[in-house]
Amino acid sequence: MQSKKTIKGRGAQKNTPNKFLQHIYEIREDFLEFCRIEDEEPESNKTQYIPIFPKTIVNKVDSPDVGMLYSMNPYQGCEHGCIYCYARNTHEYWGYSAGLDFERRILVKKSAPELLEAKIKHKNWKAQTIVMSGNTDCYQPAEQKFEITRKCLEVFLKYRHPVGIITKNALILRDLDILKELHAHNLVGVNISVTSLSEKTRRTLEPRTASIQKRLKTIRVLSENNIPVNAMLAPIIPGINSHELLPLAKAVADNGASSFAITIVRLNGAIGQIFTDWIKKAMPDRADKVLHLIQDCHGGSINDSRFGLRNRGEGKVAAQIHDMAKLARLRYFKEKEGPKLNKDLHEQYKDGQMKLFK
Template sequence: MKPNHLQHRDWRERLDQRIAPRPAPLDAGMRRGRGALTNETGRFERVTRETFDDSWDIPEEVAPLRTEVTHERPRTIITRNASPDLGFDRSVNPYRGCEHGCFYCFARPSHAYQGLSAGLDFETRLFAKPDAPALLERELAARGYSPRTIAIGTNTDPYQPIEKRMKITRGILEVLARTRHPVGIVTKSGLVTRDLDILGPMAEQGLVKVAISLTTLDPRLSRKMEPRAAAPGVRLETIRRLRAEGIPVSVLVAPVVPAINDHEIERLLDAAYEAGAREAGYVMLRLPHEVKALARDWLAEHFPQRAQHVMSLVQDMQGGKDYDSRWGVRQSGTGPIAWAIGRRFEIAANRLGFNAERVRLRTDLFCKPARSAPGQLALF
């Protein structure tokens, strides 16, 4: 049993979470085209800052927040994980933060490690890793490296808008293509088709597969949920183009938000299969750390009559909490509602013929890059 002072602290924390007022949304003009409504101080910061109107300024039109990009110089680029409920053990993320602005993004809390907010900071203050291709080549050349599929897009989208000019993801793919290393890509952007000249030949060698995230077929709902991501029609056309080039494509219905988009599961799978996807998966809404409050703000703004009901359904699937982080539970939930959604997805996917065969990428073609520095002759 916990000491009395710890019990008291836990009780106070739970009480604070229930009665603490939420900060008012920032000016609508300032956050135009963004997903989050607030920009609360990061959870690791000792000082809390809040924007408020002191009535001294003359009312005027507020300029929308602009995207700022900072170059990051990490020492390594391959991230390892041992999570038993993930289908990969290594990943590469070219960017921190994501301009798509999806209110539900489970990666938002990672911005707190930069001393920034999981709210608007996450989608307006981005970090790019221009050295990623060179770092990747160096790590692939390391002694003892054994190839397994590298996942790209597991944290933030590798084809978010700044990729158009920075081309870091393309540079990473060039390294992987040159070394014949398998890669799996997750994106909700049509920009992935820009790299068909790389992905096509890799697909012929069994080295690549792409998953397109599809949340809704309603463009208006998509704009609310993912304000700067590609429209649903663009994502379906992306599936068609990838399929036409012989690239294995899967669809990821994610996230499933009860009472918001769960009624579309069957139609989403129908549309994706018709477009050419042959594997399918889904993920329930995940609300770790700050995403809990961001989701409540979003629901109150866009679906005020439904907000309380949606959160009640979420909690029903998470053991009475907003989020259950246990492996094997965090992505699918538990309880009768989660079970029903899972069975609906399974029945619809089986009816269409999804997942009849799983594409397994090859690792036997891997060609380790030389360890010598550019311009330096290898000794052996």
Template sequence: MAVEKGRGATLNGESQRFNLVQHIADGDWLDEVDLVDRQRPRLRTQVTVERPRTIISRNRSPDIAFTQSINAYRGCEHGCIYCFARPTHAYHDLSPGLDFETHLFAKPDAARLLSEELEKKSYRVAPIAMGTNTDPYQPIEREWNITRQCIEVLAQCRHPLFITTKSDRVLRDLDLLSAMAKDRLVAVMISVTTLDAKVARTLEPRAAHPLRRIDAIRQLAEAGVPVTASLSPIIPAITDHEIESIIAKVAAAGAREATFIPVRLPHEVAPLFRAWLKEHYPDRAEKVMAIIRDMRGGRDNDPGFGTRMRGQGVWADLIRTRFHKARKRAGFSGERLTLRTDLFRPPLDQAQLQLL
């Protein structure tokens, strides 16, 4: 299959984990379509409206810092080849490969559903995380504005919020975020995996340029919004040589802290990643996978709680040591940022106050 320009996955791939129907070419000519049609139309992003009944997802994983999250979208146009969320598309009988990047789902009722859930007497306040599965500021947010609508609800209710993104589009909502930051109600994590634009173009093809992300850190910090820089995932022999330079850069821009996770390749992500390596880094593909397996107990992926976020073995220890030394040189304290939960007012209370 020819590589799709501007997309991360080099193929679509298949999922058999849920006994879904496999898509088989209809006729001999379709089997040869890649040989015949060299000028086929470029893949276009398709968006389907999804109408869920609830919008807050709960998490009980012991090695994840948040307990509840909101995902305004399914699938992500950024196309990051390493994205651990890719396998979720199999639930829709879609591929974790190119389908994940081009067949997206939007939830336009998200803000209304959020408001309804926050109104319930049974609701217990805890920070809500956005960007935990797919990026809340991916390109389609420009038209749909679902992320901003949800932030408006949270800001009105004075509800704590964590945002993770690799897009400078977060600056569009600086008015809301800076106001929330004054009451310690928001923190943003910007993902900076590489400073090399050439690497970024294939690794995360539709995400913001690395220098635009650095500038987003600077502008957020200047507006009083606490920012953490995430180097996740660190990919051995691809991005690990940049650990020190990235940390120095984000510290100079005003980030308060930095964090990282070694690359994870759950389920269908592993074969997609191997195909990506073969296409873009054939000279070191085997070396990269050998180091990853060394960090993951001899497998492509280690799903175990605790170890999945840290890795194990000599290579994982080396990356961790380098990271912590660079972090210390940058002046990061390691202090955990906490948000306030005592200022929350349910939407109904807010409406009554406005009437008064």
């Protein structure tokens, strides 16, 4: 059971059961009614930062649908609260819910810089672009407090190792000094996520993210400093932001993005329950329509785990979206392309300095 009261500042409006746990924690309806009458919150909405101590930090990416070979995540869970986030399901591996827990219980890997340094110094390691983050945002609000991402960038610079960054937070500009140094050696590419030009849509879908104007400014500032930016216009959610694809592409191109990419939303695992619950509260007038459009993109289901199709979708709705993306590239990105990062410098810097003598 759950409260009819909206939980402000969060995407998910409930905690879904963790499929790996034997017992289910549930707040009873009579307790929720008591809280409503007394004007009290049934549980704390405060974000908790929980330190964890992993043995490794760099992950091999096996999915053929993801354009990366290696990723690393300084944080697990993400306070941005994006309702559609595919990473929600991974929070269950840590014993938490993919719902509110994902946004309120942030696992912090303070040892990430040391683990990264040990990995890329290993004698058997051959430089490949490592992406921060393949799972949760490395510039989420926790980064302002812990500065783990910045320390990792310092490691990449020290060892002249290529790094990719995916974020939707303007906090990345704090590290412009390091990014400029990395770019001087062609060692960095940045992906900025922009899902709408409407602040109302942004606040509803992604309650604790940077504003659209801040994201466009971030693209512009990075591009003015010659740091290559790929705009992630993803996910495209039919019935919510699909009509914005062309103006989105134009906006990021006008601000200097060198390329863009899209995916079509898919709602695997617990995300299906979380998203369905959310949209019936946030957009009750079009909830059924949006869910049906998503199903149309995935063979009649909101879930899709098929390699090659799960991010692209299929059917008429998906085809229309990809046709718009092709048109956007012809109009706004005809002469543009993404960077190829330098993998050749790292071997000379494995001991932390240039090998002048051999």
